[in-house]
Amino acid sequence: MNSANYCQQHVLVIPQALGALSDVSKMAAHNGSAIYSKDLEQNLLDIEFYTNQLCIVYVEEGSETLTCWDNKLIKVSAGQSVLLCQGQNLHSDFVRSTQNLKAWLVFFDRSVIEQFLLSYQLTPIAKGKQPPPTSLHLEDCLIKGFFEQLRLCVDQGVDIDPILHIKLTELLFILRQVSADEVVAMLNMADHALPARRNLKRLLGNKSVLKHSVADLAKLSGRSLSGFQRDFKHQFNEPPKQWLIKQRVEYAKSLVEQGCLSVSDIALEVGYTNISHFIKAYKNHYGETPKQGAMKR
Template identity: 30%
Template sequence: MKFNNLHSCHLGPEISPEQFIPEHFFLFLLKGSMVSYDGYRHYSMKPGDYCIARKNHLVRYTKYKEDGAFEKVIIAFDEKFLKKFLERHPYQTEPTDNTDSFLFINEDKLIKNFIQSLEPYYNGTEQLDDVFVDIKREELLMILLKNNPDLKNIFFNFNVPHKIDLELFMNHNYKFNISLERFAFMTGRSLSTFKREFKAIFNTSPGKWLMNRRLQEAYFLLDKEHKKPTDIYVDLGFEDLSHFSYVFKKEFGVSPSEVNKFKV
């Protein structure tokens, strides 16, 4: 599908840019591409792809611009909206064993026509008011459920994460740059319980453990895998290269670039 004068379009509540998906959202790429990683598998998206990003999942995104642009349509399905929808359109749900962070949707005539109907809003010629936003979100949700009935088990599951193995989860997900509150939520604990149980398991605080674990992995990647500092700091949960270099040198006595003689 080709469009001229592309611009991004977002319907519904804003999605946090952190590496945690707080609400389900529908994503359609107009221009550019994206690779996402949830700690278990990679998901690749190209222009024309449709997918559902699932709430309560940890995901890291790498976006690739095309001709200097990355354009997308995002439509959020927050819990408040979904519960109101369910009151008007009751669905019987059942448990699902699907754990994918992204669910790709096959294009059909209804979805294609829906995206085309948004063109005036993402090319900047029209504005949507709040009432019409909810009408468009409801229209898309009905289309998705009509074509993919099993999505009801994803959208209308309002359970919070249950209590899981804390040590196993942290050793698998320490690279994600999220708050301690998010880590606690993802493991099915209050923040105070998370900190108390973490101390009992690791014999240190979560903040100190996360820093040490990320730095140890960084040293391994630099020394054994011969990676460049610029290639690893973001994937290890550091927000900027200067902070990574500072804490690395403080820990090991040498800068990251000195480990394998690569220049930053």
């Protein structure tokens, strides 16, 4: 199964789900560490994925855009990479123009990170300072050179498994040289999974979520109810309950205009189990009942 088919039905948990994808190849693996190469031929839009480990993505050809939970956009083009903390929900968008998306994905087991930190006596970031980043966009000739050498090894049929630990340590050393403070901070927090907060605009753009209550939406988004209400109001400039009612009746109106469902079926489709409550909400918004709206067709 390729990435497009798999991601239509699943949130992509990496690296665990990568082994099932035909357009992703495992180049080396030991314990929790692994190196994968992906080669995507077709557009992949709004692919939600979860990082189960610290990982770096390096793009060889093409480009992809990552959207973080807070709507921060990271465009990774050829020769660029992004280091991602463990425990994040992100969305990936790739639009094929003249070339495939070819990229490397490298995952670091905690034991490799701990050994590296111990070898160089790299201590955690001091308390009171700015918290470490959850992602780091990088472009440097040292990183590019590492992956060019890795590609050469693979193309020449070199077995990377026996030297995987050495290669991962080399890559961590390079990352430290490129961006010392941020990388060290991210490595030191690698055993503390972040709250898996999902991107609200992407999550709520799916009409199927309208059936859920505000409390259920908070759980789906990876937030407490108070955290969800705070983040929601910041992004949408209105309380979630008010937004949910408006979205439900607007979706209901489009279904009424299509004329394929009964009023009771429409109510259930948009999340109302009480038909009277649905009719009242609809009339408050449009000044007419769904049945009156249907008669105008």
